[in-house]
Amino acid sequence: MKPSDAFSDRATVEALVSRAREQASRLDRPVTFMEVCGTHTHAIAAAGLRRLLPQKVRLISGPGCPVCVTPVDYLDRAEALAALPDVIVCTFGDLVRVPSSCGSLEQARARGCDVRIVYSPRDALAIAREHPSKRIVFLAVGFETTLPTVAAALAEAESEGIATFQILPGGKLIEPPLRALVTDGDVQIDGFLLPGHVSVIIGSNAYTFLAEEFRVPGAVVGFTPADILLGVSELVQQVLERAPRVANLYTRVVRPEGNRHAQELIARFFEPVDTRWRGLGEIPGSGLGVRATWAHRDASTIEVAVPEPREPGGCRCGEVLKGVIEPPQCPLFDRGCTPDAPLGACMVSSEGTCAAWYRHERFGAGAAA
Ligand code: SF4
Numbered sequence: 257m258k259p260s261d262a263f264s265d266r267a268t269v270e271a272l273v274s275r276a277r278e279q280a281s282r283l284d285r286p287v288t289f290m291e292v293c294g295t296h297t298h299a300i301a302a303a304g305l306r307r308l309l310p311q312k313v314r315l316i317s318g319p320g321c322p323v324c325v326t327p328v329d330y331l332d333r334a335e336a337l338a339a340l341p342d343v344i345v346c347t348f349g350d351l352v353r354v355p356s357s358c359g360s361l362e363q364a365r366a367r368g369c370d371v372r373i374v375y376s377p378r379d380a381l382a383i384a385r386e387h388p389s390k391r392i393v394f395l396a397v398g399f400e401t402t403l404p405t406v407a408a409a410l411a412e413a414e415s416e417g418i419a420t421f422q423i424l425p426g427g428k429l430i431e432p433p434l435r436a437l438v439t440d441g442d443v444q445i446d447g448f449l450l451p452g453h454v455s456v457i458i459g460s461n462a463y464t465f466l467a468e469e470f471r472v473p474g475a476v477v478g479f480t481p482a483d484i485l486l487g488v489s490e491l492v493q494q495v496l497e498r499a500p501r502v503a504n505l506y507t508r509v510v511r512p513e514g515n516r517h518a519q520e521l522i523a524r525f526f527e528p529v530d531t532r533w534r535g536l537g538e539i540p541g542s543g544l545g546v547r548a549t550w551a552h553r554d555a556s557t558i559e560v561a562v563p564e565p566r567e568p569g570g571c572r573c574g575e576v577l578k579g580v581i582e583p584p585q586c587p588l589f590d591r592g593c594t595p596d597a598p599l600g601a602c603m604v605s606s607e608g609t610c611a612a613w614y615r616h617e618r619f620g621a622g623a624a625a
Contacts, residue, residue, distance in 0.1 A: 265482070272485035273308045279492040280310035288314045288444060289491050290437070290579050292430065293451030294321035294607025295479055301612035303481040313488060316443070316579035317609040319433050319536060320451060322398045323350045324577060324601045324608045327532040329565040330397075330426050331356035336560035337393050337424065338369035344387060346380035347395040349373045350605040353598060357566040377409035377423075384413070384421040393555040397426040401453040403544060404518040407525045410553055422555040425546050427526060430454050431462060432542035433533060438470045443579045447473035447491035449484065452506050457522075459514025460504035467500040474502040476510050525550055534601060535574035571600035576609050583613040590618060 291297060297317045300306060306315055319325045335356055338345040345361070352361040352371060365371040370390075374380050380394040396406045406423060413421040430451065437445060450463055455476045466472045473494035477487035483506065490503050504510055522544070531543025546554040567573075571593070572586040583589045583602070593599040595611050602610035 269481050269485060272482055272489060276313065276485060276489050276492060277310045279489060279496060280312045282496055283312050283492065286312045286314060287446040287492065287495055288316055288579075289447045289449060289488065290316050290318045290443075290445050291449040291451075291484075292318040292320040292434065292437075293449075293453065294324070294605065295453065296449055296451065296477070296484065297321065297609055297612050298607050299479045299481070300484060301616035303484075304616065305481060305484060306617065309488065313492065315449075315488070316445075316582070317576070317612075318437060318448075318579055319533060319577045321602070321605055321607040321609070322402070322428065323348075323354060323605040324573065325428060325433075325533045325535070326351070326354070326397050326426055326601070327534050327565070328355075328357055328567055329532070329562065330424070331361065332358070332562045332565060333556070333560065334393075334395055334424055335359070335361060335364045335369075336562050337555060337558060338364050338371050340391075340558075340560070342389070343391045343393055344370040344372060344383060345393050345395065346372050346374045346383060348375075348397070351395055351397060353604045354601045355568045355571075355599065357563045377406045378412070381409050381413055381418065381421055384418050385416075388420065390420065391555075392421050393558075394421070394423045395426060396423040399428055399430055399451070399454050400457040400518075400522065401451075403427045403526065404457065404515075404521045407521040410525050410550065411521070413553070414550075419552070422553050422558075423546070424555045425526070425544060427544035428531065428533070429528065429542050429544065430458070431465070432539045433536055434463070434466065436536055436539050436542075437578070438466070438472055440578065445472065445579070446495055447475070447500075449487045449491070450474050450476040450502070452476065452478045452483075452510065455504075455506065455510040455514070457515050457518045459512050460502060460510055461512045462514065463502045467502055471500045473500040476502070476504045476506045478506045478508065525553075533577075535577035568599045573600040573602045573610070576602050583610040584618065586610070590614060 529545035
């Protein structure tokens with residue numbers, strides 16, 4: 257058995273479900289835990305974990321999918337850049353299908369704009385080498401997990417003197433939205449399942465403020481069913497003991513201090529800026545802008561006409577991203593909005609909450625044990 261198999265083993269999962277049920281029976285009230293990672297959202301839905309958990313334990317999804325939280329005005333600007341004759345826009349695949357104010361990047365491509373799907377920022381850099389007469393704009397959307405790869409591509413462009421490679425900064429930090437969510441008041445959150453990938457970069461110590469300032473429990477967890485159930489069990493235990501802390505249950509890859517090299521790489525090219533999130537609005541210091549030293553790499557300085565931002569009519573992604581509603585509570589869920597024809601951002605990426613519910617949970621909603 258590979259070490260990782262132990263975390264998907266049926267007997268292990270059943271034992272953890274039994275433990276969570278026993279713990280929950282000692283709770284004097286229902287509790288709500290939020291995951292803030294798109295991969296967790298997908299993993300929870302795909303494994304049917306919501307239906308295995310006791311009724312007193314509710315799992316909700318937060319703003320963890322980078323495609324979903326990217327605001328519509330960012331997409332509008334990307335489309336405007338793609339319309340310039342000397343620009344090639346490079347992006348991860350999901351973003352091309354997210355509705356913008358006037359269509360989508362996919363529709364812009366159909367109109368003849370040069371929009372290319374890449375698998376990494378270095379792929380975009382390779383396109384810059386192949387097309388020296390074009391400006392290459394990479395859509396740098398993502399959390400702390402993705403930004404080191406963007407920074408590495410910028411470093412490579414600098415060392416090779418590739419002046420035509422730029423990024424449209426859309427990176428986001430995880431700490432500010434966590435602070436916004438615990439102080440928001442729209443949803444009572446009794447604990448967080450903290451994101452495994454992001455934590456590899458920033459370290460588990462980055463979340464101690466949750467317990468110390470807000471007395472909210474936290475658990476850094478991996479992505480197998482056993483990882484997630486261990487996290488749920490840990491959060492229930494912290495609630496029972498009234499002793500909030502941040503437990504690192506993903507020590508296979510997450511260190512308390514994180515990855516210092518990656519942190520330094522991010523800090524070399526980026527600095528915190530105020531930025532907008534779909535659903536959460538503007539959060540101070542929650543984005544990563546390009547440092548002034550590297551302004552020549554910043555495509556947001558290119559002047560283009562951008563329309564007044566307009567969200568898709570009737571879409572309730574904002575409430576989904578804050579955990580205020582579950583996807584089936586949106587009147588458009590499976591009634592006009594599906595992964596094949598998404599009306600909102602949360603239905604586009606497989607890590608989006610609406611897409612995860614549609615694919616795995618739409619026939620089992622409300623069937624908790
Ligand atoms: S179901 Fe579609 S329209 Fe409704 S919130 Fe989700 S993405 Fe938006």
